[in-house]
Amino acid sequence: MNELIHLHPLVFTLQDVVTGCGFLAGIVVTGKAVMEHEDGKWWMYGVCPGAIAGSGDTPNEAFVDFRNRYKEALFDMAEECAGFPAFRDSVRSFFDQTDAQENARWDEALKVLRKNERSISEPFKNLPRKQPGDYEVGIRIDRLEKMTEAALKPSNNIQDSLAKAA
Amino acid sequence: MSASTPLSKVEKMLQACAPGYTIRLANHSRVIHFGGKVYRTFPKHDPVESGHIRKLIRFLGIDASCASKHLPSVIKEEQVQTEPATHGDKPSLATTRKRAAKKR
Numbered sequence: 001m002n003e004l005i006h007l008h009p010l011v012f013t014l015q016d017v018v019t020g021c022g023f024l025a026g027i028v029v030t031g032k033a034v035m036e037h038e039d040g041k042w043w044m045y046g047v048c049p050g051a052i053a054g055s056g057d058t059p060n061e062a063f064v065d066f067r068n069r070y071k072e073a074l075f076d077m078a079e080e081c082a083g084f085p086a087f088r089d090s091v092r093s094f095f096d097q098t099d100a101q102e103n104a105r106w107d108e109a110l111k112v113l114r115k116n117e118r119s120i121s122e123p124f125k126n127l128p129r130k131q132p133g134d135y136e137v138g139i140r141i142d143r144l145e146k147m148t149e150a151a152l153k154p155s156n157n158i159q160d161s162l163a164k165a166a
Numbered sequence: 167m168s169a170s171t172p173l174s175k176v177e178k179m180l181q182a183c184a185p186g187y188t189i190r191l192a193n194h195s196r197v198i199h200f201g202g203k204v205y206r207t208f209p210k211h212d213p214v215e216s217g218h219i220r221k222l223i224r225f226l227g228i229d230a231s232c233a234s235k236h237l238p239s240v241i242k243e244e245q246v247q248t249e250p251a252t253h254g255d256k257p258s259l260a261t262t263r264k265r266a267a268k269k270r
Contacts, residue, residue, distance in 0.1 A: 039168035043217040045224075051205045053221040055168065072194035073206045079193050097203055101224045 007109040009165040015158040021081035050099025095139040129166035170213035183232035
């Protein structure tokens, strides 16, 4: 493992479709997370949303676990069956609760990374890089079954992605 | 599997260090409320991997010194810092954590 960069600042985008009680929701999130090797495993810790962590034997496994836990959180919120507005508010609140300490770690990790560009190890070396202007952290929650036919189009589809901040 | 801790020990730490917390079981995870914050993704399985516990403590802003007394194998005081290092001459947050890892 790399001596200098052991905390990796990441940016991710995920798209989900969740069925609730009487509604169909489309959620697209662009968030921030850090990844590090602890206790013999890779851990991905959420910055925004902040209340989430995933682990695995490889960085990719940690991302997949993180992604699945995020999806499960959406499912749990949908299962509360309080209607679409309550679901939307829960999801937005989940996203808005940033982890302040993790955010400080993300900022610090980015500073270290920028000073040690040549020390980035695999597999992070090969991840796409995103400059601050390349992404906008946020969450979008649509009620899909209420959208017009014209608004439902294949160009809305977004692949899961993981990038390192630059 | 990485280091893990019985849920009962986590709950004892929460009782001591996060007074007034509540915990409930959802279909996929445990949902923990404390200090106006909600942690929705705490694992259902028991024991719980240390990374999830460390994340919970950081997110909810639980006092690290209190948590480390109850869960010394999971969290060391220096692992949870509220302020990042900002001066190049001083140890960064990353290096502080690296040193903590080396002590383990």
